[in-house]
Structure formats: C-alpha cells, structure tokens
Amino acid sequence: MDEYFPGVSDKEWSNWHWQIKNSIRTTDQLERFIRLSENEISVVGKKSHTLPIRITPYYMSLIAGSDPEQPLRKTVIPVFDELLSAPGEILDPLSEEHHSPVPNIVHRYPDRVLFLATGFCSAYCRYCTRTHMVAKDKCHVGIKAWEEGLQYIDEHPEVRDVVVSGGDPLTMPDFHIEYLLTRLRRIPHVEIIRIGSKVPAVLPQRITKSLVNMLRKYHPLFMSIHFTHPDELTPEVTEACEKIANAGIPMGSQTVLLKGVNDDIAIMKNLMHGLLKNRVRPYYLYQCDPIPGSGHFRTPISKGLEIIRGLRGHTSGYGVPQFVIDAPGGGGKIPMLPEYYLGHEEGFARLMNYEGRVFRYPDDVG
Numbered sequence: 111m112d113e114y115f116p117g118v119s120d121k122e123w124s125n126w127h128w129q130i131k132n133s134i135r136t137t138d139q140l141e142r143f144i145r146l147s148e149n150e151i152s153v154v155g156k157k158s159h160t161l162p163i164r165i166t167p168y169y170m171s172l173i174a175g176s177d178p179e180q181p182l183r184k185t186v187i188p189v190f191d192e193l194l195s196a197p198g199e200i201l202d203p204l205s206e207e208h209h210s211p212v213p214n215i216v217h218r219y220p221d222r223v224l225f226l227a228t229g230f231c232s233a234y235c236r237y238c239t240r241t242h243m244v245a246k247d248k249c250h251v252g253i254k255a256w257e258e259g260l261q262y263i264d265e266h267p268e269v270r271d272v273v274v275s276g277g278d279p280l281t282m283p284d285f286h287i288e289y290l291l292t293r294l295r296r297i298p299h300v301e302i303i304r305i306g307s308k309v310p311a312v313l314p315q316r317i318t319k320s321l322v323n324m325l326r327k328y329h330p331l332f333m334s335i336h337f338t339h340p341d342e343l344t345p346e347v348t349e350a351c352e353k354i355a356n357a358g359i360p361m362g363s364q365t366v367l368l369k370g371v372n373d374d375i376a377i378m379k380n381l382m383h384g385l386l387k388n389r390v391r392p393y394y395l396y397q398c399d400p401i402p403g404s405g406h407f408r409t410p411i412s413k414g415l416e417i418i419r420g421l422r423g424h425t426s427g428y429g430v431p432q433f434v435i436d437a438p439g440g441g442g443k444i445p446m447l448p449e450y451y452l453g454h455e456e457g458f459a460r461l462m463n464y465e466g467r468v469f470r471y472p473d474d475v476g
C-alpha cells in the first residue's frame with residue numbers, strides 16, 4: 111500500500127473519515143493507481159447522465175495495479191458503455207418515485223417501508239439502481255428532512271419493518287444514525303429495523319466498536335450488506351463482519367449479478383462460502399436493474415437460474431440466495447426459480463433433483 115499512498119500512517123488509514131476525505135474522485139487520481147484502458151478513458155469528460163466516481167482508498171487498494179478485466183475495477187470505474195442506453199432502460203426502473211408517499215419513503219409492500227436516509231455513498235457502484243437519487247443535491251437530506259418520513263411511519267400502524275437505506279446510511283455520523291434509530295424505536299408498531307449498506311465491503315474501517323455498541327441498543331436490528339465478489343472478503347472485512355455479528359446483528363448479503371464480474375458458478379459459490387464463514391447469510395441475488403447504460407453488466411435471466419442450479423444441493427442450503435428480479439414499474443421482487451417440478455403424471459408429481467435425476471412423489475390432487 112505504501113507504494114500508492116506514501117506517507118499515510120496506519121492511524122490515518124484505519125480512520126474512516128480519512129478514507130472518505132481521501133476518496134478517489136477524478137480520472138487524474140485514478141491514473142495514480144491504474145493504467146486506464148481506452149474504454150475507461152473515452153468516458154472522461156463526457157457528461158454522464160449517471161454517477162460521479164467515488165472510491166475509498168481502501169477499495170482502491172484492492173484495484174490498484176490491476177488490468178481492465180479485474181472484477182472489482184469494473185464495478186466502480188466507468189467505461190464508455192455506460193453512456194449507451196438501450197430500449198427498456200430507465201432512470202428509476204423500480205418506480206420508487208411513484209411509490210413514495212412522502213420524501214425519503216418508498217412504500218411498496220403491505221407491511222414494510224424503505225427509508226432513504228441519505229443520498230451519499232462512500233463508493234458509487236456503476237450499476238446502481240438508485241442512480242436517480244444518489245449523489246445529487248436533493249439527496250443530502252439530514253435530520254430535519256426525515257421528519258415527514260418518520261411521521262408517515264408513525265401514522266401507518268401496518269408498517270412493522272423499516273429498511274433504512276439510501277445512499278448508504280453507514281456513511282452518516284454515529285449520532286445521526288442513532289437519532290434515526292431512536293426515533294424509529296419510539297414508534298411502537300415498528301418491530302424490526304434493517305440497515306442496507308455496502309460500507310462493510312468498501313469502508314470496513316467504518317465498523318468501529320463505538321458504532322456497533324450504539325447499534326446493538328436498537329435490537330432487533332438486521333443488516334443487509336451489498337457484496338459482489340469474493341475478492342472483497344479481505345481480513346479487514348472479516349474483522350468488520352465479526353464486530354457486527356458479535357453485536358448480535360444478523361447479516362444478510364445482497365449481490366447483483368454482473369456480467370464479467372460474478373456471472374460464474376465457481377465465483378458465486380466462492381463468494382457464498384466466504385460470506386458464510388463471515389457469518390453473513392446469503393439473502394438475495396439480483397438480476398441487474400435496467401438503469402440507463404447498464405447493458406454491459408446485464409446477463410440473461412438464464413444465467414442467474416444456471417447459478418442457482420449450480421448452488422442448490424451442491425452446497426449448504428444456507429449458502430443459496432434467492433434469485434429475484436425487481437420488476438420494472440414497481441412490481442417488487444419476483445423470485446426466479448429453476449424448474450424442479452416437471453408436472454403431474456398418474457397421481458404422481460414428477461420432480462427433478464439437483465443432479466438432474468427424476469423422482470416421483472405421490473400427489474393425487476395435482
């Protein structure tokens with residue numbers, strides 16, 4: 111690391127404020143770590159309709175010196191293809207703005223809401239589904255702007271589950287997070303709170319003892335962490351996950367299926383095994399949302415099904431996430447399952463196991 115960040119002390123490196131302050135945001139800065147490819151250079155200076163660049167020094171250290179095909183590099187460094195929009199790609203594919211009764215709230219399902227606490231992230235993923243709201247002026251919301259959202263939840267007794275996301279809520283100072291959790295915990299019908307974050311993967315330094323000691327006061331609290339590739343599971347990330355798990359916070363992973371990054375059974379199995387070793391339970395595998403300029407990331411649905419087929423039965427059931435497509439237009443997450451049920455025949459259901467062998471189960475009603 112000294113090669114790329116000369117003179118940085120261990121103390122600075124492990125300080126999350128230092129990491130955010132010294133994040134990589136320009137092409138000039140990128141060139142200190144990697145030789146940009148034609149595809150990466152040609153996006154420079156183009157008015158992209160999507161996202162700025164932002165990469166923590168820590169995450170950059172996993173990318174420095176790499177070639178353009180390196181998986182983590184593709185997730186955070188823009189390429190020319192990002193400027194190309196295909197039919198069906200839209201800025202807010204999940205119609206979150208339509209399902210937003212008040213600012214910062216998306217209420218799509220009967221008993222739970224999404225609370226978008228901030229628009230800031232410590233790293234911007236090029237395939238971000240919330241490209242329409244992150245890293246924009248309007249998203250620097252802060253405590254006062256939450257009031258309407260808190261009031262909405264208070265007035266809707268059916269809301270028993272609040273997903274705090276953004277942007278990335280763990281980029282906020284402890285006292286902002288604590289303020290929000292305190293306010294949510296004051297609402298009697300809010301049973302569980304979940305935090306959605308990529309911070310443990312891109313800024314593990316943020317997971318301090320004081321953060322988890324604060325979070326553990328607001329149980330039952332869950333954390334959904336965005337992990338993409340086994341290369342993210344470094345000793346630093348292991349330490350961060352250990353602190354979260356030891357604070358009694360169950361962790362689930364959310365992974366977006368990305369072409370040339372993780373669209374491979376062996377890579378995905380590796381990731382799921384690595385997550386389980388870190389006490390993170392694989393939760394969702396997402397088909398890439400059709401935001402503008404995401405075509406180069408998108409795999410056919412059959413690829414996700416192939417990956418699920420390659421996991422189910424071949425490894426611990428705990429390591430098999432649910433493969434879902436978040437339906438464009440705001441239909442919510444729809445599970446995609448390989449065909450294991452082959453239909454009925456003479457009072458028997460025909461079922462295929464993970465090895466492709468067919469079995470019969472007595473089932474008259476079918």
Ligand SMILES: *Cc1c(COP(=O)(O)O)cnc(C)c1O
Binds near residue numbers: 218219223224443
């Ligand atoms: C994903 C999502 C949730 C949470 O869904 P679960 O399946 O319960 O994890 C809630 N609200 C919105 C708008 C979502 O996109």
